[in-house]
Amino acid sequence: MGAVFRAPADAAYPSAIWFAAADADRDGRLTLAEFLADAEASFARFDLNHDGEIDPTEMTAYEGDVPEISLYQRGQRLPANGRERKEAARYGGALGAGRYAQLNIPQPIASADLDFNRGVSRDEWRTVAARRFQLLGPVDGALTLAALKPTPAQETMLQCAADAAKKAKKR
Numbered sequence: 334m335g336a337v338f339r340a341p342a343d344a345a346y347p348s349a350i351w352f353a354a355a356d357a358d359r360d361g362r363l364t365l366a367e368f369l370a371d372a373e374a375s376f377a378r379f380d381l382n383h384d385g386e387i388d389p390t391e392m393t394a395y396e397g398d399v400p401e402i403s404l405y406q407r408g409q410r411l412p413a414n415g416r417e418r419k420e421a422a423r424y425g426g427a428l429g430a431g432r433y434a435q436l437n438i439p440q441p442i443a444s445a446d447l448d449f450n451r452g453v454s455r456d457e458w459r460t461v462a463a464r465r466f467q468l469l470g471p472v473d474g475a476l477t478l479a480a481l482k483p484t485p486a487q488e489t490m491l492q493c494a495a496d497a498a499k500k501a502k503k504r
Contacts, residue, residue: 334462335430335441336375337399346487348435352478362475365466372462376455379442387453392442402430402440427485435469435481 338347338354345353355371356363379387379395387395396402429439438444445453445461469476483491 334372334375334458334465335379335395335399336371337401346483346490347433348481348484348487349478352476352481362477364475365463365471368466368476369459369462372458376458380455385455387442387445387458389451392440392453395442396440399430401433432485434484436465438465 336351338350340347340350344350351371352363353359355367357367357370376387377383379391381391381394382388427437430441431437431439434441442453445457447457447460466476469481472480
């Protein structure tokens with residue numbers, strides 16, 4: 334829902350940090366109620382003037398605080414090898430925040446503007462949160478961290494680690 338989680342290289346991947354924070358009862362399962370509570374907390378952080386709507390000024394502030402969502406980051410390029418190109422195509426060529434998220438949504442706040450009035454109301458936010466929960470594929474009414482697919486950024490990190498391990502083994 335747009336909240337940003339960053340972690341140093343030796344820490345858990347940010348998806349794990351998010352999941353642990355959202356799993357209120359610490360049972361390893363994220364229910365719709367927990368997901369919506371986490372989304373509500375995000376809405377409260379993004380609605381800087383607390384008027385019940387995330388307006389264009391607040392979206393701009395969010396984008397300034399989260400440079401990772403820039404659609405065209407300096408130095409961004411298509412993957413060089415065939416496997417990485419195939420993976421980028423499979424995921425739909427993730428852009429913006431989609432590179433760091435479970436869903437390929439370049440700007441998670443602006444995309445919640447269901448009535449296209451350039452603002453996101455609390456009702457729109459809740460509706461979109463419920464839809465996104467379903468898109469993540471809950472099983473028996475809940476998500477588990479193990480069942481969530483790696484983000485494109487996480488896949489890149491895992492591949493780099495695997496390549497480094499192969500290289501080290503050859504030495």
